[in-house]
Amino acid sequence: MKTLTVSVVTPDGPVLEDSFEMVSCKAESGELGILPGHIPLVAPLSISVVRLKRENDTEKLAVNGGFMEVRPDKVTILAQSAEKPSDINVERAREARARAERRLQSKQDSIDFQRAELALKRAMNRLNVGQ
Numbered sequence: 001m002k003t004l005t006v007s008v009v010t011p012d013g014p015v016l017e018d019s020f021e022m023v024s025c026k027a028e029s030g031e032l033g034i035l036p037g038h039i040p041l042v043a044p045l046s047i048s049v050v051r052l053k054r055e056n057d058t059e060k061l062a063v064n065g066g067f068m069e070v071r072p073d074k075v076t077i078l079a080q081s082a083e084k085p086s087d088i089n090v091e092r093a094r095e096a097r098a099r100a101e102r103r104l105q106s107k108q109d110s111i112d113f114q115r116a117e118l119a120l121k122r123a124m125n126r127l128n129v130g131q
């Protein structure tokens, strides 16, 4: 089976570089499934799960935005943050979710709702991958 090199980088440093048979992710335009030999493209990513498939297993990453660059033999993901399930602090994500939900339910004018919505999405994505 042919493979692609996948490299995931964040401002904190590299998260992963390895060979996989398929990359599934959620671009802002919709779900993408990337196989070796894919045409080159650059796409903005949503706050979402990236699935990296090998013959017998699948690795998951909780990715917070950023971009993916696809070339026929390589996928590079540049994200604001990207965590493997074992690196996710579930308690911290639960607290972030509760904080964001409180803010979204608040009637105060000073609340930045868009910011709270994004924080809620990040927390839910981490809980989805980490639990």
Ligand code: ATP
Pocket (backbone or CB within 6 Å): 012, 064, 081, 082, 083, 087, 088, 089, 090, 092, 093, 096, 119, 122, 123, 126
């Ligand atoms: P919090 O309010 O808990 O800081 P956040 O969504 O605002 O959450 P980010 O700004 O997305 O956090 O991330 C800041 C840094 O903290 C990144 O390096 C990210 O990987 C890390 N991080 C955030 N939440 C978690 C978590 N639950 N487990 C592990 N690492 C996390």
